[in-house]
Amino acid sequence: MSATIHNIPVRPTGELFKVPDGYFERFTSELMMKIKQTDAAMQREKGRFRAFSKFYERLRPFVSAAAVLLFAVLLSHFFYVAISDDSGISVSSTAVSDNLTDSEMADAYTYFITEYDAFYGIDE
Amino acid sequence: MKSDEELLQALRDPSCKYDAFEEIVRRYSQPLYLQIRRLVQWHDDADDVLQNTFLKAWGAIASFRGESRLSTWLYRIALNEALTFLTRTKTADSLDEAVDGAARSLQSDPYFDGDELQARLQEAISLLPPKQRVVFNMKYFDEMKYEEMSDILGTSVGALKASYHLAVKKIEAYFRERN
Missing domain, CATH: 1.20.5 (Single alpha-helices involved in coiled-coils or other helix-helix interfaces)
Structure with a gap:
């Protein structure tokens, strides 16, 4: 085609x-x-x-x-x-407290008090 | 020789599905290749597009419901693949390079059997937008009816007529400019 x-x-x-x-x-x-x-x-x-x-x-x-x-x-x-x-913060931890001696706990407490007083300006 | 329906039936049987598909490939690779080759013009490109066509057909043959003939379905996949290829390469190549290269290289192509005039026609066809190229090839070389083309391409007869008319005008203009 x-x-x-x-x-x-x-x-x-x-x-x-x-x-x-x-x-x-x-x-x-x-x-x-x-x-x-x-x-x-x-x-x-x-x-x-x-x-x-x-x-x-x-x-x-x-x-x-x-x-x-x-x-x-x-x-x-x-x-x-x-x-x-x-x-909301746990303060009692048996695992921790069991491992601390009395004197260590006393040191920690003293440190806390000192810091607390210093922060709020409390004199002894 | 098995009919297309028998081959489609055999494809559902796992024991002979590969043989059935191989028969389909043997039967349709040549006509599909020629359709694709007329569109993409180069043997290597036609080879790639033909391979993609059959791989797509293999992947989708389970969903083929036989609403159209197997040949029509394959033809449609082949044309879509060729159109995708043409659109991709058209954006990749610069138009001038494609035009300058087409006729010159076609005549030196050992797999092109036409004379200078036919190479120029191929060059003119290569300048058509992909869809117009498809329509022109189907109408001009295959002398396909618009209704049949519409079935394959999913385009209305009116749009196909307009597309063919535009393609002819562009080819005429191409020859006019170069004579």
């Missing part, structure tokens, strides 16, 4: 573009190899994710129990601190 653009018969009778010899055979085999490799990689990824999910499913009750325990500990600590002192 002949057609013209601006009176120029340009429509080619055959195909204008050629390809290298054996191009389509090569293209098909290379493409299929690429597809299979990509699929295999995806399967491996899926397998890994599935294994992790399975492991997590087994672990979940323990994780939940640990979370509940941690929450309970934090909650009890919060209440302990709140009840011990209105300012």
